[in-house]
Amino acid sequence: xxxxxxxxxxxxxxxxxxxxxxxxxxxxxxxxxxxxxxxxxxxxxxxxxxxxxxxxxxxxxxxxxxxxxxxxxxxxxxxxxxxxxxxxxxxxxxxxxxxxxxxxxxxxxxxxxxxxxxxxxxxxxxxxxxxxxxxxxxxxxxxxxxxxxxxxxxxxxxxxxxxxxxxxxxxxxxxxxxxxxxxxxxxxxxxxxxxxxxxxxxxxxxxxxxxxxxxxxxxxx
Amino acid sequence: xxxxxxxxxxxxxxxxxxxxxxxxxxxxxxxxxxxxxxxxxxxxxxxxxxxxxxxxxxxxxxxxxxxxxxxxxxxxxxxxxxxxxxxxxxxxxxxxxxxxxxxxxxxxxxxxxxxxxxxxxxxxxxxxxxxxxxxxxxxxxxxxxxxxxxxxxxxxxxxxxxxxxxxxxxxxxxxxxxxxxxxxxxxxxxxxxxxxxxxxxxxxxxxxxxxxxxxxxxxxxxxxxxxxxxxxxxxxxxxxxxxxxxxxxxxxxxxxxxxxxxxxxxxxxxxxxxxxxxxxxxxxxxxxxxxxxxxxxxxxxxxxxxxxxxxxxxxxxxxxxxxxxxxxxxxxxxxxxxxxxxxxxxxxxxxxxxxxxxxxxxxxxxxxxxxxxxxxxxxxxxxxxxxxxxxxxxxxxxxxxxxxxxxxxxxxxxxxxxxxxxxxxxxxxxxxxxxxxxxxxxxxxxxxxxxxxxxxxxxxxxxxxxxxxxxxxxxxxxxxxxxxxxxxxxxxxxxxxxxxxxxxxxxxxxxxxxxxxxxxxxxxxxxxxxxxxxxxxxxxxxxxxxxxxxxxxxxxxxxxxxxxxxxxxxxxxxxxxxxxxxxxxx
Numbered sequence: 001x002x003x004x005x006x007x008x009x010x011x012x013x014x015x016x017x018x019x020x021x022x023x024x025x026x027x028x029x030x031x032x033x034x035x036x037x038x039x040x041x042x043x044x045x046x047x048x049x050x051x052x053x054x055x056x057x058x059x060x061x062x063x064x065x066x067x068x069x070x071x072x073x074x075x076x077x078x079x080x081x082x083x084x085x086x087x088x089x090x091x092x093x094x095x096x097x098x099x100x101x102x103x104x105x106x107x108x109x110x111x112x113x114x115x116x117x118x119x120x121x122x123x124x125x126x127x128x129x130x131x132x133x134x135x136x137x138x139x140x141x142x143x144x145x146x147x148x149x150x151x152x153x154x155x156x157x158x159x160x161x162x163x164x165x166x167x168x169x170x171x172x173x174x175x176x177x178x179x180x181x182x183x184x185x186x187x188x189x190x191x192x193x194x195x196x197x198x199x200x201x202x203x204x205x206x207x208x209x210x211x212x213x214x215x216x217x218x219x220x221x
Numbered sequence: 222x223x224x225x226x227x228x229x230x231x232x233x234x235x236x237x238x239x240x241x242x243x244x245x246x247x248x249x250x251x252x253x254x255x256x257x258x259x260x261x262x263x264x265x266x267x268x269x270x271x272x273x274x275x276x277x278x279x280x281x282x283x284x285x286x287x288x289x290x291x292x293x294x295x296x297x298x299x300x301x302x303x304x305x306x307x308x309x310x311x312x313x314x315x316x317x318x319x320x321x322x323x324x325x326x327x328x329x330x331x332x333x334x335x336x337x338x339x340x341x342x343x344x345x346x347x348x349x350x351x352x353x354x355x356x357x358x359x360x361x362x363x364x365x366x367x368x369x370x371x372x373x374x375x376x377x378x379x380x381x382x383x384x385x386x387x388x389x390x391x392x393x394x395x396x397x398x399x400x401x402x403x404x405x406x407x408x409x410x411x412x413x414x415x416x417x418x419x420x421x422x423x424x425x426x427x428x429x430x431x432x433x434x435x436x437x438x439x440x441x442x443x444x445x446x447x448x449x450x451x452x453x454x455x456x457x458x459x460x461x462x463x464x465x466x467x468x469x470x471x472x473x474x475x476x477x478x479x480x481x482x483x484x485x486x487x488x489x490x491x492x493x494x495x496x497x498x499x500x501x502x503x504x505x506x507x508x509x510x511x512x513x514x515x516x517x518x519x520x521x522x523x524x525x526x527x528x529x530x531x532x533x534x535x536x537x538x539x540x541x542x543x544x545x546x547x548x549x550x551x552x553x554x555x556x557x558x559x560x561x562x563x564x565x566x567x568x569x570x571x572x573x574x575x576x577x578x579x580x581x582x583x584x585x586x587x588x589x590x591x592x593x594x595x596x597x598x599x600x601x602x603x604x605x606x607x608x609x610x611x612x613x614x615x616x617x618x619x620x621x622x623x624x625x626x627x628x629x630x631x632x633x634x635x636x637x638x639x640x641x642x643x644x645x646x647x648x649x650x651x652x653x654x655x656x657x658x659x660x661x662x663x664x665x666x667x668x669x670x671x672x673x674x675x676x677x678x679x680x681x682x683x684x685x686x687x688x689x690x691x692x693x694x695x696x697x698x699x700x701x702x703x704x705x706x707x708x709x710x711x712x713x714x715x716x717x718x719x720x721x722x723x724x725x726x727x728x729x730x731x732x733x734x735x736x737x738x739x740x741x742x743x744x745x746x747x748x749x750x751x752x753x754x755x756x757x758x759x760x761x762x763x764x765x766x767x768x769x770x771x772x773x774x775x776x777x778x779x780x781x782x783x784x785x786x787x788x789x790x791x792x793x794x795x796x797x798x799x800x801x802x803x804x805x806x807x
Contacts, residue, residue: 083703091692099711108702137792137793164699
């Protein structure tokens with residue numbers, strides 16, 4: 001599969017067909033997202049953008065059929081179960097675990113190791129998103145913006161090789177959205193993660209040079 | 222490059238596990254039903270039933286008490302839901318439900334007898350209160366009055382006990398749906414929206430929330446009807462005797478020494494099931510007709526003319542409605558309190574000649590005797606714990622392993638035991654125990670109790686499991702958390718309240734089992750329930766009350782434990798939050 005000695009750094013998706021039991025959602029979609037870049041996929045609801053993300057992270061509904069290969073940094077992912085893919089996910093709902101404190105939510109994502117070290121990592125990540133004072137807090141008591149930042153810190157702590165952003169800014173107000181965009185895109189560039197952003201809102205587009213609009217089946221990457 | 226994505230999953234093994242689980246419950250159920258069918262398979266059984274002079278009045282009594290109790294419980298539960306959902310008292314109402322649900326029917330019935338009997342607390346205190354009026358007329362009670370207030374020939378006492386108990390079950394079933402976070406949120410929005418369209422709170426409930434909730438309460442309603450028509454233990458304590466409801470007759474026939482009479486009892490159990498099916502079918506038809514002709518046109522009729530035009534009347538109406546709800550709730554809670562207090566009181570009253578308001582002597586002899594019956598206590602507790610554990614483990618395994626489609630298909634089967642008369646299942650379980658050689662053994666008893674607890678446990682867990690956000694699994698997986706770590710690190714901790722409640726319900730169901738304990742256990746195992754029932758006809762009032770009180774206290778203790786397990790987590794002091802907010806705002 002990988003012919004070159006140095007594999008492509010980033011995410012490569014080669015999708016022949018993505019089908020529901022009733023119809024074909026997507027066909028012939030090929031993407032290469034270099035590490036550190038964000039590729040935006042635009043489409044209205046029902047265009048298959050959420051199913052595409054599910055196919056990449058391996059959580060398609062049982063009835064769906066997908067013919068696709070996914071490589072990240074030369075490693076093939078689509079044959080692995082979700083938890084071995086190291087593909088992160090950021091949704092419009094933060095989905096912080098309600099039974100865990102903010103710090104425990106972060107620790108959930110940290111790789112196994114000595115506890116003191118893991119704790120240190122989680123605390124540093126919390127400080128990075130300016131929420132160091134909230135380590136022991138109940139996530140339900142945080143504001144929407146704070147929760148979104150905890151979710152970002154948690155996703156990054158798992159050291160993903162690629163990250164999928166499913167309309168992650170759509171529930172934030174305009175001022176907060178701008179700040180969150182900068183934070184998310186900054187982290188992706190700095191950590192050299194390949195990212196795919198799906199949205200229906202043109203204002204969310206990360207980089208107009210890296211854009212696929214579903215429904216028209218165009219492909220710019 | 223082209224390939225079909227097929228990540229390795231545990232799916233095939235899970236399918237086998239689900240199949241094994243289905244067999245583990247389906248096989249005994251099918252065996253029981255077949256056994257019960259064969260038991261009633263002779264023509265003489267049916268002709269005996271048909272020619273027995275007791276059959277028609279007993280059948281009529283069963284249908285009358287069952288239908289009356291079900292209808293009243295339905296109206297009561299619907300009204301209490303309407304009056305409380307979204308109000309300040311909704312939470313406190315919900316908090317009291319488990320404690321009331323935990324009271325076994327038999328314990329409640331015995332308490333009601335202690336309270337209502339001609340020599341009971343109510344008559345003594347009532348007579349004393351009325352003495353200034355009745356005295357001059359020469360109507361002084363110095364012997365218990367000759368009326369039959371507990372085993373009245375119309376079955377009113379039986380109906381009252383069933384209504385008070387089944388209202389709780391129906392409320393709980395409705396609340397279980399309304400408490401799901403997604404449902405509560407959406408319904409709250411819809412109700413507020415309806416009010417902005419000019420409906421008052423009550424109209425909004427009846428036209429928006431109730432039509433959505435009602436279909437989900439029909440299955441519990443069928444369970445209530447099946448329970449009420451087929452009830453034996455409550456009817457033995459407080460039900461009429463001439464005629465007794467058909468289920469009681471069937472139970473007596475099944476215990477007869479004569480196999481021909483046994484077969485007649487089996488036929489009576491099937492007759493009850495058939496009557497139940499007819500009542501359910503007629504009820505379903507009536508409900509559809511009512512919805513089409515009366516309810517549906519009302520739902521879309523538009524708001525009542527202006528609350529602004531007639532504001533005074535609107536306020537007045539709301540006040541009357543609140544007063545009604547308050548009275549209903551107070552009366553209903555008061556009945557539970559009075560019944561349980563009467564049990565506690567009677568258990569420590571030793572010498573108490575009739576017109577006296579207070580016992581002449583108090584004594585703990587009854588409790589002492591209860592404490593010394595360690596075999597009975599031990600059997601009750603281990604049976605409850607073992608069958609609740611089995612039922613919870615089975616349900617959790619089933620909900621985790623079985624594909625959604627299987628779960629949907631099997632749901633009716635899981636629910637079936639609740640929709641058939643208990644005496645029929647008991648008969649079937651007895652045949653099963655005989656066929657498998659586990660009658661009169663601890664294993665047989667455990668199997669019977671576990672199977673009886675299973676539908677209720679499944680009922681508790683069904684809502685929380687189907688309402689569980691599936692995205693959490695995906696998200697945990699993207700954080701490198703595999704399927705098994707996910708269930709014990711995220712899912713079960715989040716569902717711990719429901720799991721604890723399910724265990725408590727399973728325990729309570731096991732403790733309350735009377736028929737299978739006696740029949741499958743062949744009388745060799747006595748539990749607190751069978752002791753209380755055995756004493757209910759005799760003269761040892763304090764001992765009976767002590768056993769009945771214990772019958773309530775045991776499940777109440779487990780429910781208390783479940784509440785403790787499910788208590789909200791204590792979070793660190795909010796000082797951190799305030800500091801944080803001050804430091805950086807948003």
